[in-house]
Amino acid sequence: MDLQTKMELIIQGTLEVxxxxxxxxxxxxxxxxxxxxxxxxxxxxMGHAITVMKLIDLQKAGFKIKILLADYHAYLNGKGSLEEIKDMAEYNKKCFLALGLSPTNTEFILGSSFQTREDYTTHVYKLALLTTLVRAKRSMAQITRDAEDHKVAEVIYPLMQVVDMVFLEADLALGGMEQRKIHMLARENLPRIGFESPVCIHTPLLHGTDGSEKMSSSKGNFIAIDDSPEEIKQKIKKSYCPAGEIDGNPILEIAKHFIFTRQEQMVIKRPEKFGGNLELNYKELLDMYSQEKLHPLDLKNTVTEYLVDILKPVREYMANK
Structure with a gap:
């Protein structure tokens, strides 16, 4: 694969590089x-799956992938005891491999395996002297749980994430747009403590099934990659999908990121009395839906059928592990 092809593969579907x-x-x-x-x-x-798809592109372009299973970060973010979080990390690792990452070129690293080292904490302290409280808190705005009483942990979290990039020898940091402020903190401050800045790539965030800004397991507004066909059907059936609305519509976003990345057209099955079947590309789908020429239920039924099929290999992988 030549350089131009690698660049195109990596950049496609991202919001910024x-x-x-x-x-x-x-x-x-x-x-x-x-x-x-x-x-x-x-x-x-499915929100995680967007970034995993980009990791697969990066693998194809020649990158070694290092996935930090950030147990201490989860602990600082109030996600449970360290024992509970470590058990969840093993399950998460299987999920990432089930989505198609190459096991021979993917390294999984538990944060607690290196984040208490003396040299690590020394770099965290150095960053603490360079980073204002306002900047640290702002970088966490889309990551921390909503809380009235903010904890000191919230400002330790981004400093650790910046130092992680050094210890994992990262040439490139990938994340959704909620990671942007932390990535910019890294690009600004790592050279000030003697290290190179990583390239930063940001992917779109998937809206929650309830229409909220971000799909999240803690909010319960998600479709899990190992959900059963019936669970997928029920979740999509209840999803936010107002007639004619394109912006912030999670069902259209799932179609864009998971169906139209695999094929140019999508077949929408409808009874003849409702106009018969449609074969649409993504632009045509948006045009029809925005003009309310396609009923939300027909869109939901179609996306359900495709998504059940797309996630079938994931369910089979998880069942056999």
Whole structure:
């Protein structure tokens, strides 16, 4: 695969790459490292799957993938005891492999395996001297649980995440847009303590099935990658999907990110009395739906059918492990 093809593969479907020129430089290395961190705090859902799909693209482009199973971060974010979180980390690891990551080129690292080392904490302290409270709190706005009484843990969390990039030797940091402020903190402050800034890539966030800003296992507004066909059907049936509404519509987003990335057209099955079957590309789907020429129930039924089929290999993998 030539450089241009690698660049196109990595960039497609992302919201931003910071920066393209730096990414080209990283691709010149024998085996650059791409890192992402996940809190092991619940079910792996379709929101996570967007970033995993991009990790697979990065693998194809020659990156080694390092996934931080961020148990201490989950603990600092109030997601349970360390024992509960470590058990969840093992389940999460199986889920990521079930989604298609190559096990030979993916390394899973538990945060607690290195985050109490003396040299690690020294770098956290150095960053603490460089980072204002306002900046640290702002970087966590889309990550922490809603709370009236904010904890000191919230400002330790982003400093640790920045230092993680050093210890995992990350050439590239991947995350959803909720990670952007922490990534920018890393790009600004890592050179100030003697390290290179990583390339940062941000993917779209998937709205929750209730229409809220972000799909989240803690909010219960998610479709898990190992949900049964009946669970998928029931969750999509109850999902926010107002007639004619495109922006913030999770069902249209699932179609965009998981159906139209695999094929150019989607077949919508309808009885003849309701206009018969439709074969639409993504633009045509948006046009018809925005004009209310396609009923939400027909869209939901179609997306359900496709998603059940797309996630079948995941369910089979999980059942056999």
């Amino acid at each position: 910071i920066t393209d020129n730096e990414l080209e430089e990283k691709l010149q290395k024998d085996q650059p490292v791409a890192y992402i961190g996940y809190e092991p705090s619940g079910k792996i859902h």
